[in-house]
Amino acid sequence: MVIDSHQHLMLPTEFQIEKLDKAGIDKVILFCTTPHPERAKTLLELKREIESLYKILAGSNTKASDMQRMKNNIQELTQILHKYPDRFYGFGSVPLELSLEDTIDWIDRYIVSNGLKGIGEFTPGSDKQVQQLETVFQALEQYPQLPIWVHTFNPVSLSGIKILMELTKKFPKVSVIYGHMGGYYWMEVIDFAKTVSNAYIDLSAAFSTLAARMAVAELPEKCLYSSDAPYGEPLLSKQLIEYISPSDEIRDKILGGNILKLIGEENI
Amino acid sequence: MVIDSHQHLMLPTEFQIEKLDKAGIDKVILFCTTPHPERAKTLLELKREIESLYKILAGSNTKASDMQRMKNNIQELTQILHKYPDRFYGFGSVPLELSLEDTIDWIDRYIVSNGLKGIGEFTPGSDKQVQQLETVFQALEQYPQLPIWVHTFNPVSLSGIKILMELTKKFPKVSVIYGHMGGYYWMEVIDFAKTVSNAYIDLSAAFSTLAARMAVAELPEKCLYSSDAPYGEPLLSKQLIEYISPSDEIRDKILGGNILKLIGEENI
Numbered sequence: 001m002v003i004d005s006h007q008h009l010m011l012p013t014e015f016q017i018e019k020l021d022k023a024g025i026d027k028v029i030l031f032c033t034t035p036h037p038e039r040a041k042t043l044l045e046l047k048r049e050i051e052s053l054y055k056i057l058a059g060s061n062t063k064a065s066d067m068q069r070m071k072n073n074i075q076e077l078t079q080i081l082h083k084y085p086d087r088f089y090g091f092g093s094v095p096l097e098l099s100l101e102d103t104i105d106w107i108d109r110y111i112v113s114n115g116l117k118g119i120g121e122f123t124p125g126s127d128k129q130v131q132q133l134e135t136v137f138q139a140l141e142q143y144p145q146l147p148i149w150v151h152t153f154n155p156v157s158l159s160g161i162k163i164l165m166e167l168t169k170k171f172p173k174v175s176v177i178y179g180h181m182g183g184y185y186w187m188e189v190i191d192f193a194k195t196v197s198n199a200y201i202d203l204s205a206a207f208s209t210l211a212a213r214m215a216v217a218e219l220p221e222k223c224l225y226s227s228d229a230p231y232g233e234p235l236l237s238k239q240l241i242e243y244i245s246p247s248d249e250i251r252d253k254i255l256g257g258n259i260l261k262l263i264g265e266e267n268i
Numbered sequence: 269m270v271i272d273s274h275q276h277l278m279l280p281t282e283f284q285i286e287k288l289d290k291a292g293i294d295k296v297i298l299f300c301t302t303p304h305p306e307r308a309k310t311l312l313e314l315k316r317e318i319e320s321l322y323k324i325l326a327g328s329n330t331k332a333s334d335m336q337r338m339k340n341n342i343q344e345l346t347q348i349l350h351k352y353p354d355r356f357y358g359f360g361s362v363p364l365e366l367s368l369e370d371t372i373d374w375i376d377r378y379i380v381s382n383g384l385k386g387i388g389e390f391t392p393g394s395d396k397q398v399q400q401l402e403t404v405f406q407a408l409e410q411y412p413q414l415p416i417w418v419h420t421f422n423p424v425s426l427s428g429i430k431i432l433m434e435l436t437k438k439f440p441k442v443s444v445i446y447g448h449m450g451g452y453y454w455m456e457v458i459d460f461a462k463t464v465s466n467a468y469i470d471l472s473a474a475f476s477t478l479a480a481r482m483a484v485a486e487l488p489e490k491c492l493y494s495s496d497a498p499y500g501e502p503l504l505s506k507q508l509i510e511y512i513s514p515s516d517e518i519r520d521k522i523l524g525g526n527i528l529k530l531i532g533e534e535n536i
Contacts, residue, residue: 043458043482153475154452180475184422190311207421207448207475209501214311233477236508243504 001026003256004234006121006149006179006204006226008033009073013080016229017087023235029226029259030080030088031121031149032073038230059125067095071110078114089263091118091149094139096132103139111146117263120149121179123156130160130167137171145264147175153183153205161185165192168199175262177224180205181215190215193222200262203254204228204237213244220250224259269294271524272502274389274417274447274472274494276301277341281348284497285355291503297494297527298348298356299389299417300341306498327393335363339378346382357531359386359417362407364400371407379414385531388417389447391424398428398435405439413532415443421451421473429453433460436467443530445492448473449483458483461490468530471522472496472505481512488518492527 007028010016015038020028035053040046055061061069070093081090092111094103111119119140124130133150140146152161161182168176177200182189186208193199201219204226206212216223227237238255245251260266275296278284283306288296303321308314323329329337338361349358360379362371379387387408392398401418408414420429429450436444445468450457454476461467469487472494474480483491495505506523513519528534 037478040482041485043455043486046478046482047455183475187311187315205475207451207473208496208499209504210305210314210499214308214314217309218311228476231476231478233508233511236477236504236511239507240501240504243501 001256001260002238003225003259004028004227004229004237005177005224005259006031006202007229007234008231009077009080010038010230011036013084017084019229019234020087023233023238025234025238026256027086028088029117029263030077030090032070032077032091032093034069034073036230056123056125059129063095063097070095074110074114074116078116081115089265090114090116091120092116093121094119094136096122096129096136098135100135100138103135104142107139107143107146112143116146117265118147118149118177120177121151122149123151124160125155127157127160127163130156130163133164134167137167137174140174141171144173144175147177147200147262149177149179149202151179152185152189153180156183158185158188161188165199168192168196172196172198174198175200177202177262180228181211183207186211186215190218193219200224200258202226203241204232206240209240209244212240216241216244216250216254217246220246220253221258223254224262225255269524269528270506271493271527272296272495272497272505273445273492273527274299274470275497275502276499277345277348278306278498279304281352285352287497287502288355291501291506293502293506294524295354296356297385297531298345298358300338300345300359300361302337302341304498324391324393327397331363331365338363342378342382342384346384349383357533358382358384359388360384361389362387362404364390364397364404366403368403368406371403372410375407375411375414380411384414385533386415386417386445388445389419390417391419392428393423395425395428395431398424398431401432402435405435405442408442409439412441412443415445415468415530417445417447417470419447420453420457421448424451426453426456429456433467436460436464440464440466442466443468445470445530448496449479451475454479454483458486461487468492468526470494471509472500474508477508477512480508484509484512484518484522485514488514488521489526491522492530493523 495502
C-alpha cells in the first residue's frame, strides 16, 4: 500500500483522485484546508487564495470565527471520507486556547466521532502558539492512538521547534509528526527523533534531497512519505522516496508501512 | 541542450559525470566548493563535511585564508573544465571586502583569464555581507557578460533579499541570478523579477512545486533549471521542470535555452 500521509483537501475531489491514480497512490491522509491554491493559474490568483491563510497565521481572526471555520472544514472533509472510504483517511483540526476539558470535548465530538485518525495540521505562527499546544498534548494523553501533525518549517523558528521537542519529551505517549522535517533545521530534528520513540519525520517540502536521504538513512522506521499537495506534487514526492531509499524494504516502509502502523491500520 | 545551471564540484568527477549521463544532462555549470557532502553516508559524516561551510558563513576564517581557499577552489575547478570541456562550464568565486581595483584585478586574473562564465556562488551570512556585494556589482559593470549568482535562501533574510534587489536596480547592466528563488520569499522575488530586466530565477531547492510552477508561468524566459547537486539530485530537479512546464518550448528554455543565452553560448 502506497499512502501519501499528508495532502490537503483539493477541489474538485475527482481532480485529487486522478492525481493519486496517476502517481500510483492507494490512499491519502486528507487534511482540512481553507485556501485552495490548486485553482490558481497565476501568482495574483494564488495570492488571493492564500490571503486567508496569512490571516490565520497572523492570528487576526477571532477565536469564534476560527472555531467555526474548523467545524466547517471538518464537515467538508468527513463528507469526502464517507464518499471515498477506500481512498482517504482524515486528520482533523483542533483549536488552540481552549481549556483542557473543552479540548477533550472537541476531540471526542469532531475527531473520534468522525473516525479521524489523528489531529492537525497545526501551523504555529509564533513560539507562543507552539507553547499553547501543551493543552492539546495533555488531552491527547487520553487518545494515544491519535498522532498530532505539526508544521515545523517557516514561520516556525528553531526556538519553536525546541518547545515542540520539550512537549514531545514531556508527553511520551503522544506520537508527534514533525511536518516538513524541521525545514532548515532538519539536522536538529533528525538528531532529536533518534533520542525519543514518539517523534516521526514527515518528508514533504524537502528542499534538499541530501536532507531527505539522511533522514531515511538514520530513521527508516520513522520517516513518512507525503506530498503536502497542492503545495507539492504527489508523483514527484514519491519519486524522491524511490530515489533515495537504500532498499525496497525501506522504500515500502516510508511509502506506507510506517504511517499505517502509526494510525493502527497496519493489518489492512 | 539540457544544462544544469548550478552544481557544485563533486568528487570523483567520474561520479558527477555518471549522474549527468543518467539524468540526460548535456552540460553543467560547475561551482566551487569546500565541503564535499556527496561523500557522507551518515548524518555524523555529513556534519563533519559541512563544518567548514558553517565556519565560512559565520565569517570566522581570516580574509587571507578565505582568499587562499578561493584560489585553490578555482584552480581545482579549472582543472576539471580543461579535462572535460564538453561537459562543464564554470563560475568562480570572488572575495568580498576587496577594494574596487582589487576586485577588478581578481575578476581579470581568476575569472576572465580562466574562461569562466560568471561569478558566485555568494552565500551572504548577514545583511552586511549582502551590502558588501556593491563593490562586486561596481566591478561587474565592466563585465556585462558575467552574471552573478547569489544564494537567496536561508540564512539570507528578507531584508538581505531587499538589499540585493536595490543593487539589482542600481546596476541594470549586471545580470543577477537569485539562487533558490528567494526561498520562503519566492513570491517577492517573482514579483521583483517581473519589474526589471536583469533579474533571473534559479529553481533549485524548491520546497514547493506550486512555487516553481508559478515562477515558470510568470517568467518563462528568466527561470533557470538547476539541481544544486550534491544538495539536490539532477534527475529529480529535471523531472520537476518537465512536470511543471506548460509547453515543450518553455520546458526547453528553462532546461537550457535561458541560461545559454545568459552566458552568451546560445549559438552552440
